[in-house]
Amino acid sequence: MKRKLAAALGLLGALMTPVASPAQETVNDPAWQAVLDDAKGETVYFHAWGGEPRINAYISWAAREVAKNFDIRVLQVKVSDTGSVVSQVLAEKSVGKNSGGAVDLVWINGENFAAMKEQGLLAAPGWAQSLPNWRYVDVENKPTVVEDFTVPTDGQESPWGMAKLVFIYDSARLDTPPATLDGLLSYAKAHPGRFAYPQPPNFFGTTFLKQVLVSTAPDKAALTKPVDEARFAEMTAPLFAYLDDLHGALWRQGRAFPKDAAHMRQLLADGELDIAFSFNPSGASSAIANGELPPSVRTFVLDGGTIGNTHFVAIPFNSSSQAGAKVFANFLLSPTAQARKQDPDIWGDPTVLNVAGLPETEKVLFDTLDLGPATLTSDQLGPVLPEPHPSWVSALEEAWTARYGAE
């Protein structure tokens, strides 16, 4: 009942606020006004991973807002793998389709972005910084909003949300979670079959490898540069020594792996696993609110920090409605949209904005958020370890597959 009331209030709020916000967004910027005029009546096909009903619901909320305020129709194309979107744009480019492409905006980061950027599949640089709401983005404290896996974004993608690796456990079964990778290893050995990580090249599995790599590599600076084949073995030796040690104690002795983070969450709920992980610091709270995880579930991080990054939206070079895509990207950056996104009852995805620097009326949207029982405060979350250069992703995946993926 309380949830329903909250939803009704939220709806009421949503109905009332737009009167103020769009007026604010029609800043005295003739260039942006031209984009807004241009965008009127456009349809934006937003290709976004569709595996999470909560995120899909958030996107349809955002679509309704921009339809109401800017006369833009946004349709989410739910994809199972962002790689297939890259494939689509690539196929279009290979037959010379330089305009009128099927993808207007894509939810992206990391190696997919790097690949599209390198192959010239993205719209011209600089558009992201031209968005009016860019001024709220926390470039100073969240450097990953302009450096995606160490690759400069050059304004070819606009930040949408922050991600950070967090571990999830059920406090009803596990009292004190481990605080280091070694602690994790001894826990796994003491409780064989109760820890797992998704199989690379799944994104979450690779992230776990990167977490171990970043914590153990002998030369951290080399990780920010493209892989040096000559030194790859030396750099990854501690990582694979750790995994060799861990694998015997893994779920199913490492002969089968969870598919992804959601599968791990399911296995945690079913009691098959004791420890799972997520890339969303509020993911556990959201799952509790949703009934997917028991209320006793909590979050922990490792001493010394965990991997973190930013996810973005990007416009392909041949998008059919670039103006509409920009207006939508700008709306996604607005404090209203970002605050709603951070609410664990909605999605729970951390903001890319500098909340402290927001005008008072908008700051309060964030200050009043209830982040849920299983979300760590930003102090508890600890430092963010930067992602290695994207070339490490495929190098790690190949090395992993050769070692464990083909027995």
Place this chain on the structure above:
Amino acid sequence: MLTSPKAGPAIPVILVSVLLAGPVLAGLLGTVLPAFGYLPALGHSGLSLAPLQQLFQQPGLVTSLWLSFATGLAASVLSLMIVLLFVAGWSGTRTFRHLTRFLSPLLSVPHAAAAIGLAFLIAPSGFLVRLVSPWASGWTRPPDVLILNDPFGIAMTMGLVAKEVPFLFLMTLAALNRPQIQEYFKAGASLGYGRVATFFTIVLPQIYPLIRLPVLAVVAYATSVVDVAAILGPTTPAPLAPRLVSWMNDPDLTYRLMASAGALLQLAVSAAALGTYLAGERLVATVSKRRLVTGHRHLQERTARYGGLLVMVTIIAAMVLSLVLLGLWSAARSWWFPAVLPQAWNVMRLADTLGMSLGLLGTTVGLACASAFIATALTLWLLEARDHRKSSSSRRLKTLVFLPLLLPQISFLFGLQLLFLSADFSGTFVAVLLAHLVFVLPYAFLALSDPWDRLDPRYAKAAAAIGASRARIFWQIRLPLLLRPVLVVLAVSAAVSVGQYLPTLMIGAGRIATVTTESVALASGGSRQAAALLALLQLGIPLVGFVLAALLPALLHRNRAAMRLER
């Protein structure tokens, strides 16, 4: 009759050839070129063997090949054996008729949905273990045993068997449904042969040619299946087909060349499996020829009969239970081990998702109806024209029609996508419809050509003798007589159209979304609730088709006793 009989068949034959062979061949070309290093968009414009070399350096490639080959072939042969054993032991009995009623709707269960349901049934934290935990098993937590995704592909083979048995069963049923077959059974019985012995010595040799193509289609499908393999199959390494898809979608774009080379290899694996099956077929024929005339009247009759029944009932029970579990999941909020039933329900979400899926449902039904009607109409046209011309080219035509079923989808879809894109035609309803037709037409032809051939030609001759035109014979004699099979074919075609995932995704460019593309996207997030709900929707559409196909004849023929008794 002004048209010359020779001019008749040209149009439908050409139409079907263009519809089927065109896309398939163009698609293959679009795969072959990148496989040899030609993909100008990525700056590769020379021919080379590098993609093939890169492919063969992939770790575990041989295991992947072997897995694809062995699981696909094993699943096909097992399914065929189960179906034949069951049919041999029970055809014509009441038990048989009862089980038939269960098996036909199971045909409409999409592969992925069946696999998801089955996975939840047999997993260590799944339904069967929950039923006995902890009171009997002592397990307060799920045991850490490897059931799903086992390295030998056993779970995957089982999943494929559960799904292919209904298909092969219906095909066998259609083949059995000819007037003289019951006479063979009587003849066998009067000579003192047991039921099973009669079937294998007398009936099977007669009907086998009719079910051979469906079996080959199953072999080709099972050796290149993606969705079932992804849910139930091994992952260290995976069979070739799912690995291909992940290479195709790898952010490292150079993988696409290797993926194309892999698609050619997939073609070779499926061909090898087909070849092995055909060789095995010949071997069995030679060996059994001698045994046929030994005069043994009973082939361990009881064991065979009850064994066949047990396996069949197990399959039906597993499938039905899987579907019920999907239904429960779609309305569950929390359902944790060891609860046998959900701890908390959420029917609101069900209603929400249904509401949001209305548009998808419209597109899916539209595509299904359009492709079913076009495919059925074309098939009828083709058959009518063939009869009229009494052409002998039907063998060649048959091969052509089955081409899309015998070639692995992924070996030509990427090329097909490029073809549609360069014609500036992808992302439209019509484009997706055309792509669906490539896969729907063969099934329509497969399911309709036999009932058509079986229709007593004397009806048409009698009508012609009293001056009925060709059109009138078709509309007023043949079509009403074939109403039942035609409706079934419409339902089968609609089911095939609903099941298309990769073609819809790649040709629809995301602009055309169906219940199937949506459910795969949702399944990628592991939300069992949402995936279950969409799987049920995906299942519901063809089910409505099958129910209509069963009810309509009774309704239309309510005052035609003889027509109702047909079958």
